[in-house]
Amino acid sequence: MSQPTTYILSGERITTSSPLPLYDISKTLDSLTHRTTSIQFSRAPNPKLDDGTSSITSSRPTYTPLYNLIHPPNAQYRTDIPSPFYLTNNSTPPTNSLGNIKFPPSFAPSLKKKYLLPFHKPTFTALLNTRSTSTTSPLFPRESESGPKGKGDLKVLFVAKPSRIGKAWEWLDGERRVVAKEEGGGKGERESRLVVIAKDAMKEEELEALLALWVLRLWWDISEERDFQNEAMMELTPPEAIVDMRMSKMNKRVGALGGFAAAGGAC
Structure with missing residues (x-):
């Protein structure tokens, strides 16, 4: 059995036990507002070459874009969007990442809703469309029924559900096996952690999709804050x-x- 790997999101960087960045997000969580509609999730360059020397030659190395994390404006009031939260495959060419991914909550947010217990929060299902990218039109081609694990080209990749204890979230794969657990996170906290239990059993592109979806779920936490929603409502009024x-x-x-x-x- 493989040892768990802890991924740490601090500011714009995702690292593990090493301080070298593995991934980058284009905006910090504490800078998000109701007007923010997208965040770019990118892979850091390999910090070591085969001869052991560093491949990073500048203070701001070139990152490889993988996904656009999307939360459309006023998403909770709209029916013309794929999902209130979703990812688009932004890699060029798209050989090392998956397709576009819907990430809908199990119920819509509400200004009046209060989560009395952690498990009153919604469950998120990551639905992967394997034949789509950020340039596909539409972003999520029409899907047809194909069984309980997905709809046509739409495959259940992960499920994020709130734990019954504390503020933790659990991540399950398409077979409903726990693959990761969250620790901390949200606006005002310096670091968020995702403990990946089944890293060795996952393909690299699946792990990267999981990390991007984790950031998107943390964004949902922020979008549920009352001040955040009140500002959005006032702009609509x-x-x-x-x-x-x-x-x-x-x-x-x-x-x-x-x-x-x-x-x-x-x-």
């Missing part, structure tokens, strides 16, 4: 409606004070 809401609140307050005064005030 016409200015005149904002004035009407403020006037309504003021009238209610004045009415309440008037009723209080009519009753003779406090005794």
Whole structure:
């Protein structure tokens, strides 16, 4: 049985026990706002050549783009998008990564929803379309039924589900076997960790898809924050409606004070 490997997301870099970066994201989690619609997930250059010398010759080496992580604007209110969260294969040529991947939650977010227990959170299913890339039109070609493990070219790659204990999330493969577990993460935390249990049993492209999906799931955490959602809602609301809401609140307050005064005030 292989030893677990812990991947650490700190800032824009994903590393393991070595400080050398393995992967890069184009935006840090704590910089995301409701206007952010995409993050690029890239592979770092191999830090060592065959002779043991470094292949990195500059402070900002060239990374290989693998996936675009997408969260369309106002995704929770739209029906014209593949999923509120998804990945597009951005490698050129797409030989070392998989196709486009839908990553829908099991239910839609809500401003009023409160997750009283960790397992009240949605489950995410990563649905891989093997014949699609970022240049495919449409991004997810029409799928047809082909059995419980997928629909046509759409294959269940991973499932992320909340643990019943604490804030951890578990990742399962298409056979419902646990392959990874999360530790920490979210806005305000310095580092997030993904402990991959079954690394040796996974192909490199599957591992890289898992890491990209992990970042996308952390993005969902941030998108669920009340301030994040309130900002998005205010941007959707016409200015005149904002004035009407403020006037309504003021009238209610004045009415309440008037009723209080009519009753003779406090005794």
